[in-house]
Amino acid sequence: MKPIISASECVSESAGPRPPVLLDVRWQLGGPHGRPDYEAGHIPGAVFVDLDAELAGPAGSGGRHPLPDPAEFAAVMRRAGVGRDSSVIVYDGGLGWAAARAWWLLRWTGHRDVRVLDGGLAGWSGELSKETPAPAEGDFVPEPGVLPLLDADGAAALARSGLLLDARAAERYRGDVEPIDRVGGHIPGAVSAPTGENVGVDGCFLPAQALAARFAGLGVDGDTADIGVYCGSGVSGAHQVLALEIAGYRAALYAGSWSEWSADASRPVATGPEPG
Incomplete structure (x- = not known):
């Protein structure tokens, strides 16, 4: 599906x-x-x-x-x-x-x-409603762990052994600006892959073939066994995981992302346009 x-x-x-x-x-x-x-x-x-x-x-x-x-x-x-x-x-x-x-x-x-x-x-071009629905209670029971998840140490290791994509804007990756977190820059070894490039001007995802070509240019191919994604706080990174899924790849999410990584002054920070 x-x-x-x-x-x-x-x-x-x-x-x-x-x-x-x-x-x-x-x-x-x-x-x-x-x-x-x-x-x-x-x-x-x-x-x-x-x-x-x-x-x-x-x-x-x-x-x-x-x-x-x-x-x-x-x-x-x-x-x-x-x-x-x-x-x-x-x-x-x-x-x-x-x-x-x-x-x-x-x-x-x-x-x-x-x-x-x-x-x-x-x-959406259909009608909108102001009515608040009252749905019947569902019976969903969680079974966590179906999708891969990274912690900070796992993200650091993956940046060395596999491919770790940074979904934030390129200027935050480089460390030119940091409007939210303690310090700018990126996890050493991570590759810049801004989430905004997953969609077209209409806000819809690019076709699967175009997304696959985009990620291939970032180092993703059929031989890439381990792919991870992070962003600022685990929100736009989920968008990147979704885009990778459309393209046919399964990726792990580092949910804590840069907001967790950068809060720990003992963790290394790379700056500039290269993974470092």
Whole structure:
């Protein structure tokens, strides 16, 4: 099953005999909470999920968006109507980062049928609703570990032995600027691979062949056994993992990402355009 779905396909499935569970995960880095946008209009039947409060644990030594407790995450999903056998479609405002984070968490905890709405709400041309649904409680039970996960030491090792991709903007990778974290730069050995290059001008993912060509240029090929991704705090990195999946590759996510790595002054930092 493809991990993304078009708006037209979403409309068709929602009108079918087994409509999917729709999750609205609108969120903006450093911006306002997404709930007001949801209340102003969302895809009919969609349930709002708060990335900061429900798709992440409390910020701290593990980074700005550490993974949530799997049992607490599963409880959120059940309240949203997610069952073991539910088809789930997640969307955000169009950037795709938050939706990819929800996709990754559901896949990591064992849900098999989850897709991201390609292009997000920005690509939706159907009607919007202001009604807040009250779905029946789902029966989803988490089984963490289905997708590969890295910690800081694992990311450092992979940067030496395999391929570790840095999904942040190139200027943050180089260390030219760092608007959020303690210090700029990147994990030594990591390769710059900005997430924004996974999509076209319409905000939709590039075709699988184009993504495969992009990642091949970064060192990914059929012989690359171990691929990892990190970003600022494990959100846009999930988008990169999703793009790699579309291209036919399985990658591990370093969830703590640069916000965890850079908070520890004992960890090495490389700067400049080269992996270092």
